[in-house]
Amino acid sequence: MKLSNESSHGEVGMPTSLLVSSKNVIYHAAKWIGIFSIVAMFLSLMSGVVVRYIWSTNLGWVTEVPNLLFPWLTMGAIVAAAARNEHIGIELLVEKLPTTLRKLVIVGVNVIAMVAFAVISLRGLDVVEIAGSQRLPITKIAMSWAYWSIVAGFVALSIVSLLNVLIVIIGGDEFSKPPISHGEDGI
Known part of the structure; x- marks a missing residue:
């Protein structure tokens, strides 16, 4: 996402740029976690099929x-969508509100989301602790490894919500809108 000349040289340019860049870093990290996960699952399952049919x-x-x-x-997909503001939302009413009220609603929703995501991530730590004693039968890897995705994902979602609040507060709310293109900009 590229900042306009006015915002990159104006009063809110640098803070907005840093916040938007932070969301972009979270987006790319989440995207690559998702890509790695799906490729690793595909390759492992495909190797299982090949071994089964060649060597029985x-x-x-x-x-x-x-x-x-x-x-x-x-969780990678959820975080990536949130970081790009491409999550499911009904914005018809919010878009019709006056600017000040719209900003208040956006900030309020993001503060509620930030608190909810933080609570979920804290509760996820309890699940990780419980699942730590459960191990997969063949690899003996603790199931808590899978549940760490919940903790990491909801921490990232909480950070994205915080960044959204800060972007709106400093006046860069035009950068918190979803991009025009709904396709991937390239990997």
């Missing part, structure tokens, strides 16, 4: 890979 044997660990990586894929 089974790679048991292959079935455990999706258990570990699918939660990371899911």
Whole structure:
């Protein structure tokens, strides 16, 4: 996302640029976590199929890979969508509000989301602790590894909400809108 000349040289240019860049870093990290997860799951499952048909044997660990990586894929996609403001939302009423009231609603919603995401991530730590004693049967990897995706994902979502609040407060709310293009800008 590129800042306009006015905002990059104006009063709110540098803080807005830093906040938008922070959201962009979160987006790319989440996107690559998702890409790695889906590629690793595909390659492991494909290797299981090849081994089964060529050597008539089974790679048991292959079935455990999706258990570990699918939660990371899911949270990566959720965080990436939130960082780009492409999550599902009904903005018809908010768009019709006067600017000041619209900013208050955006800030209010993001503060509520930030608190909710922080609470969920804290509760996720309890799940990680409980799941730490559970291990996958073949690889012996703790199931808590998969549940760390919940903690990491909701911490990232809370940070994105905080960044959205700060962007609106400093006056750069035009950069918190979703991009015009709904396609991938390239990997």
